[in-house]
Amino acid sequence: MNRYLATAVVIVSSAAVLVLEVAVTRLVAPYAGDTLETYTAAIGVALGAIALGAKLGGDAADRMHPPKLLGPLLVFGGGTTMLARPIVLGLGPALTGAGPITALLLVALSIALPVTLLSAVTPVVVKTQLADLDRAGGVVGRFSAWGTVGALAGTFLTGYVLIAALPISMVLLVTGIGLAVLGALLLLRGGLPRGRSVPAMAVVLLLGAGLLVSVRSPCDAETAYFCARVETDPERATGRVLLLDDLRHGYVDLADPAHLEFGYTRWFAASVDALAPKGPLDALHVGGGAYTMPRWLAADRRGSRSEVLEIDPAVTRLAEAELDLRPGPALRVRQGDARTAITASRDDGYDVVFGDAFGGLSVPWHLTTVEFATEVRRVLRTDGRYVANIIDRGPRDFLAAEVATLGRVFEHVAVIAPEESLDAPEGGNHVVVASDAPIPAGRLSDAVAAAGDPQGADKGALAGRGRVADWAERGTVLTDDHAPVDQLLTPYLS
Missing domain, CATH: 3.40.50.150 (Vaccinia Virus protein VP39)
Known part of the structure; x- marks a missing residue:
């Protein structure tokens, strides 16, 4: 994988993580309230999933051919990103009233998996770029920096532009499809995996997109705040x-x-x-x-x-x-x-x-x-x-x-x-x-x-x-x- 494509993959996956972290507070608010506990749950779950994804991604990159991992991670990450809203809307009414636990459960069930998958991308990309161990520190530092740039872009774009301009459903749909398209391009570039991986990716994408657009929102208006x-x-x-x-x-x-x-x-x-x-x-x-x-x-x-x-x-x-x-x-x-x-x-x-x-x-x-x-x-x-x-x-x-x-x-x-x-x-x-x-x-x-x-x-x-x-x-x-x-x-x- 060339350096520019690797950088783009890290930026996009890191940005998507922060899109999820910011957007989930609006998803969960109708059931848990727009409270400090909701924001704390979003930050805490996202940080935990980022840490888990980095560990699992690094381990997987050591055991498998790294370029083969990137396509599935992005496609599955895009599909589960689109599932976040249907999960909250489906479980929210049943979990309402449990206090801060409502926020923690809804956030964890909706974004922990996609954030983990997307956070596994950066260590896998780093492994593809480690051709010279004498320059390993520079490679790791460079992609860590680009990941932070992507996270900042996702944060500001979501908080300042996307949520004000689009319904949450559309924000997640665009994010999920963008990840899936990038993942599909990497799959075509590196060769489709064998076995059941491709059908599984197709099912997750269709399920995520289908439920995202079909599950009715309880809102007359999804505003930047409510x-x-x-x-x-x-x-x-x-x-x-x-x-x-x-x-x-x-x-x-x-x-x-x-x-x-x-x-x-x-x-x-x-x-x-x-x-x-x-x-x-x-x-x-x-x-x-x-x-x-x-x-x-x-x-x-x-x-x-x-x-x-x-x-x-x-x-x-x-x-x-x-x-x-x-x-x-x-x-x-x-x-x-x-x-x-x-x-x-x-x-x-x-x-x-x-x-x-x-x-x-x-x-x-x-x-x-x-x-x-x-x-x-x-x-x-x-x-x-x-x-x-x-x-x-x-x-x-x-x-x-x-x-x-x-x-x-x-x-x-x-x-x-x-x-x-x-x-x-x-x-x-x-x-x-x-x-x-x-x-x-x-x-x-x-x-x-x-x-x-x-x-x-x-x-x-x-x-x-x-x-x-x-x-x-x-x-x-x-x-x-x-x-x-x-x-x-x-x-x-x-």
Whole structure:
């Protein structure tokens, strides 16, 4: 094998490994969440498979004629790459709910084999180039470097271009077919193997490609961040639920923008009604999702203006297509990460800031810190309020941390939670209200108590001052230097 072809084979196989590692986080997220555990599983499984592939490939190259190995490795690697998505979609529903184990199992079952096969390529290629042992170090170093170049190309191409431009199914299809074509060319160049190898390669390729294109995705849109879909509420003909990955992220009634289905959104509204001045308001929304609160504010406080910071343009397009979102002068949408986008918002420009951005069960860590809260305080008017949705369970360590963090920035902090679950381990949504202006506890408590639905569900209560003070005292103050949000959460309870 000539040097240039050998280099190309190493670059392509290494790039494909990283395409799989990045893409699998999006495949697994609908069943395990877009969490630190999912990313950890993807990195850990990929590293383990890379190590195993390098060992097995080196051993095989010593026992067999190396050029004969490369074609089958690439063809089988391409076929199993295309099987990754059908495996996740087939097993995901059954494995959902097992906590971090869900992510680990789905990642391992879907990409461990193709990553192992593709990682065996580099040591086999190196063996084909070792004509002079006096230059073995240079050969190994050169191909190690080219493998890293391929891995970098696969990482940046997938994360910056492919996932934003194509569905995951198409990314894996193109990758798998590309590997198979390269492998087939090497097979033709070096001679087809005897026995059952060729039929086996054909079966794996046909099975992978066939299942990849035929298995239906649960997503209405595979975005760069989420598997997003909209479902009709079976109890309400005009109700629509937005699901991002494995969680219900928003609800709107197409016929009634003032309808608030989720308890925490009613507590948002109660906080506004109890604490904000009457009449139209200027609001900043950290996270758009289903755009529930901008719709409610426009209906309840006519003349209000909302500005929404939404990181995922595909979610906004889905809301426009299926949730009756209509941006305009009274509803401005700014695409981008809220942490950077808020820096362009004007000082003292808003009466209320709504915090409702999530990645899985947790608020993205960089939206929980003192530094971000300081930006929120900057854009609020003197009597403005910050109301943020926090999901926590068990001992409420994350909630305590956020109370302590906001207490470092704002003069007053209050917490709203389901009346019967302030002490219950299952927890759920909590709304934290922070302000430099005093928070009239009686008025807010009455508004929250009256905000339950007609059947009495999701009845909220204002946490007592003693409890809030305890959270503030024991909570970890989150900063950009130290914000272990995922570790503080207690997402799974037995």
